[in-house]
């Protein structure tokens with residue numbers, strides 16, 4: 001069996017000790033090979049990778065070996081099924097290409113991601129709801145469970161599913177005057193436990209509980225003060241540089257040891273999630289289908305549209 005040196009956590013969890021030691025040998029060979037490749041490539045231009053995705057792009061900096069994954073679904077990167085699927089494809093591609101790390105960002109000028117596309121949940125059928133929620137779960141676990149160093153260059157607002165993606169990463173840099181948070185309770189809905197896990201990884205429990213129950217959207221400055229974001233940058237370019245510096249901080253660390261250490265921190269959340277994921281889909285369908293929730297979604301969408309026309 002061919003084992004990759006960068007084993008997604010969800011797969012590493014299922015490995016036997018023998019498979020793990022075999023992946024260490026593979027790891028050493030692959031590191032040698034990729035270091036040689038990197039030496040050859042050093043100084044070369046940025047490379048746009050050949051993903052067959054519609055709504056994401058991946059660009060690898062040949063000098064640093066870091067991949068930038070950009071979401072590009074105007075106007076607000078709301079997460080429809082296509083964007084969620086493209087995110088997964090791009091993450092897999094970055095992992096397979098042995099990049100040194102992944103930076104998630106947005107092509108929009110003022111929005112990182114507006115969260116789930118509410119149109120996908122409104123006035124639809126159960127099968128569509130099942131697909132939407134399953135793809136959200138899949139995109140989250142692909143990012144949260146990646147053994148690569150991950151960082152989010154949050155170059156705009158990041159409500160709900162936007163915050164979910166940002167907190168699935170290990171490091172966050174945000175531009176000023178934007179908002180980030182899990183605002184589900186404000187929409188009358190409950191974020192399941194797995195959806196809160198990234199948030200709970202970075203915030204003290206008391207701060208997280210209050211923020212989640214209030215559905216609080218933090219300003220950039222507030223998010224920095226509580227630790228929801230690690231740094232503030234004055235522009236997207238600066239945010240990308242700071243994310244690269246974070247990923248670069250692992251340059252001298254054995255990447256398998258680094259990845260497995262990350263796994264130990266996240267394994268419990270991942271196992272819990274794997275246990276309940278199907279039930280969670282059923283819960284979501286039941287909740288999102290309720291007439292009062294559908295009514296609230298309709299009102300929410302109308303208000304968003306009215307706000308846009310002002």
Ligand SMILES: CC/C=C\CCC/C=C/C(=O)SCCNC(=O)CCNC(=O)[C@H](O)C(C)(C)COP(=O)(O)OP(=O)(O)OC[C@H]1O[C@@H](n2cnc3c(N)ncnc32)[C@H](O)[C@@H]1OP(=O)(O)O
Nearest residue numbers: 078114115116117118119157159160161189288304305308
């Ligand atoms: C039943 C469910 C159970 C459990 C779910 C739990 C998990 C849920 C996760 C979610 O992610 S739900 C989505 C939550 N998202 C939001 O509440 C964000 C709403 N959007 C905004 O606050 C703002 O749009 C903004 C992101 C701050 C950007 O503001 P801006 O002024 O730049 O843009 P504008 O508001 O004018 O929007 C432009 C355009 O986009 C439409 N839009 C915005 N967000 C969404 C969205 N999430 N889904 C679908 N469409 C969205 C908005 O209506 C405008 O459309 P228009 O051009 O046709 O008017």
